[in-house]
Amino acid sequence: MNLYFVFSNYIFSVKSVHAPYIHTMNNIATSSRIHIMLGSLLRLACALVIVFMSVGARAQDALEINIDGHSDRLFPVIIPVFHNEGSLPNSVSEVVRADLKRSGLFELIDIGPMTLPESREPDLAAMAQRGANAVLTATVVATSGGRYEIHFRLFDTTRATSNPVLGGMIMRMSPEEYRMTGHRIADYIYEKLTGIPGYFATRIAYVLKNNQRYELHIADSDGMNTQPALRSHESIISPAWSPDGQRLAYVSFEEQKPIVYVHTLATGQRRKLASFKGSNSAPAWAPDGKRLAVVLTKDGLSQIYLINADGSGARRLMTSSGIDTEPAWSTDGQTIYFTSDRSGSPQIYRLNVAGGGVERITFEGSYNVTPRPSADGKKLAYMTRTDGGFRIAVLDLSSRQVAVLTDSSRDESPSFAPNSNMILYATVTGNKGTLATVSADGRGVKQRLSIQAADVRDPAWGPMQK
């Protein structure tokens, strides 16, 4: 606990001292370029002390890497099989490789079964020869009580003669924690190499339909390690994570009408949040976790209300003559994006929560719904109807440029990764619902999630885990 706290501080302070230079071009429709200055990347622990002493001279060592989505421009890394990894029942390095590959930013260079022990500096020239710009060394160490430690370090192969260590860490795990440990190592590598926090050690919620049974599931961000939270004979829709990741709000039809529940995942306790006459739906947590926006019909058609997280104090947020629904808060809590048909067709609007002013956001096309802002406030993902069907689009909120990111015909329920770089959405393959991710920067890197289940829908990406 204590160590972890220190570690958190450490990451934070390193970011403030040595944040890598990231530049993303505004035009999301074209490939974005991420310039990474490896020279200003982070050093860990002992190395940090040295960095503080000799800080300032690093910029001249900068290696600039452009990543723009073409396979020949991906960031080449070597993530070998961990030394002594055979002592674990399940491979951690496979999880790391799969995460990095799925992000669409990295090219994994295969060196076969060769391991690179963490205790030795690898032959960086040889690794560079194989095309890698960064290489991980890692060793699995068995400790007492059937537990293990993963010792790992990340090297910059282009700086073999100066200070090639980008950082490293020891992670402790029990064998069954192999997936989350792999996700955390992948997050570490991702952040070191991009300067942006990773998102692999996060969870997603989604709804699985199996014949006439519905289950609300929680899984790792890659769709593995699934756990059911709720089983029902009636539909469950619109899961929404509380900002602390401890609770889910969702709509259940178990009483033959839509009612909003709040469900605490650790205990399985659930209670009705909104069960007014008519329909209750579309819960959206305010960033402070103390209240939610919900859609109620107790006064007629669907309208947006604010309600306290304990279900008290429902009050109407605004009044329109038509449908207002699908509210979503900006991270700063000042704006609520929503869908409304006030202009005739469903379009996306935003409300200034304090001032009450409403502004229309989408103008292209006759069907734009399900607004979901990114945590960094720069982008808005939504569902749009095109000639080819329903697809996921992203709007750059400053340049107002739109990019349609997906290309099948029934894509819906977009949800941003907490680092704002990926979008999780529901699609249909062979008449079955599946989940997929697409990079939010317009590079169009798409991956299907490896959920084996019959029919899945309504994904929601959870917050960063503390």
Added chain:
Amino acid sequence: MKKLLVPSLMVFALAACETDDQKNAAIVDDAVGAQKTNVVPVDPPGTRTSDNLPDSLKGSSVFFDYDSYVIRTDARSTVEAHARFLAQQPSRKVTIQGNADERGSREYNLALGQKRAEAVRRALRLQGANDTQIEAVSMGKEHPRCTASTESCYAQNRRGDFVYLR
């Protein structure tokens, strides 16, 4: 902020260096912070039924045109029959469940289903049913009667269902 953090970090980093100078020493214990979830089963309800209804009212629905929320001419007699029944039986209560076809987002379809249920509710009220007898709700696209992606199927799913409480 930065200045405050640096000394404590250096202390930490140096402390770590005591054991092994080369070892990079931030340690994360218990990689899995995720708690286990308890699965909650929801039992089927047994409260709603169409028992002891006149046969003419059992299982009846009203259908809507695409993108439309007005009760069609061919549905008027059905609505009238329900309104008459409710007016004669003031203790009976009905839920109008509005439905939408599968195209589009679940929540927007929920709102469209509500619009259909609301149209039926108003018609019932105009024809003599009491407000307290009726609840208009939406099932969105969650209760399709037909699951193929065809227009004839969609037409069966754009409907309002009458569900009576016992």
